Amino acid sequence: MQRLPALAALLCSLSACSVGGAPAGGGDAVATMSTLASITSAVVSPHLAVSSLVPVGASVENFQPRPQDVATLHAARLLVENGAGLETWLRDTIDGAKNPGLRIVDCTDGLPVEQQNPHLWMDPLYAKAYVARIAAGAALADPQHARDYAEAARRYDRQLDELDHWIRAQIAVIPPQRRTMIVFHNAWYYYAKRYGIQLIGVVERNPGQEPSAYELAKLVDLAKRHHVQAVFAEPQFSPKLVRQLARSANIRTVEDLYDDSVGDQPAVADYLSMMRYDTETIVKALTENTGRHA
């Protein structure tokens, strides 16, 4: 049984077929979104170049694939997707690419997805599981560099552990009764759960679907009752509803968290720095004295 894969690899090398049947010239890795591209790049660079289908600053949940995305997948060797229902548009793009050799990594495969929420990468310990799946997929797509991918994964794992410890220490600075957030989009479930932050509410429960006036009024009420300090949003979404809620509840807005997309500034341009920036931003917003809840 053990010999079959080795035999297949030998036959493959003897007949000079490309790894996994990828088309000639396609040696690259493609991630669905920039945050995943950053994690993937930490594992597969410099052997595979990594690109993202969803551009930096765009929403993965509302993404409309373009013809060039089909062409990108046609030429790719490795595709890294989050899965868990995040990339609803991806199946058609893969079908259109007609690339039977494309190795697909589903980062959340086998992970405990809760409340149908796909944003597991926002917990650095789940990000380690992503890294393991990416390294395994890269090793299958490009076996001659398998050891490098495993070594890079181990290195990045250590950085993720350091990140986890660092976030834990930062959040500890926030007085426990202030560890509450209202967020625009539901990317913070796993982060909040890992670090003991209470998510009081989500403005847009389903991507692209605005809350009713009743739901918004309920959020205002929750914000007041739980003495929520701030409502948090991301640059890729319109700030209108967040500002409306903040005005009504007399709380501040923070409009520059990053999660589905990294940012275009160096301080938020990769996964590790994004998580540090977000954490510093959250800690600042939840510890600043507003004079109202002192």
Ligand SMILES: [Zn+2]
């Ligand atoms: Zn999202």
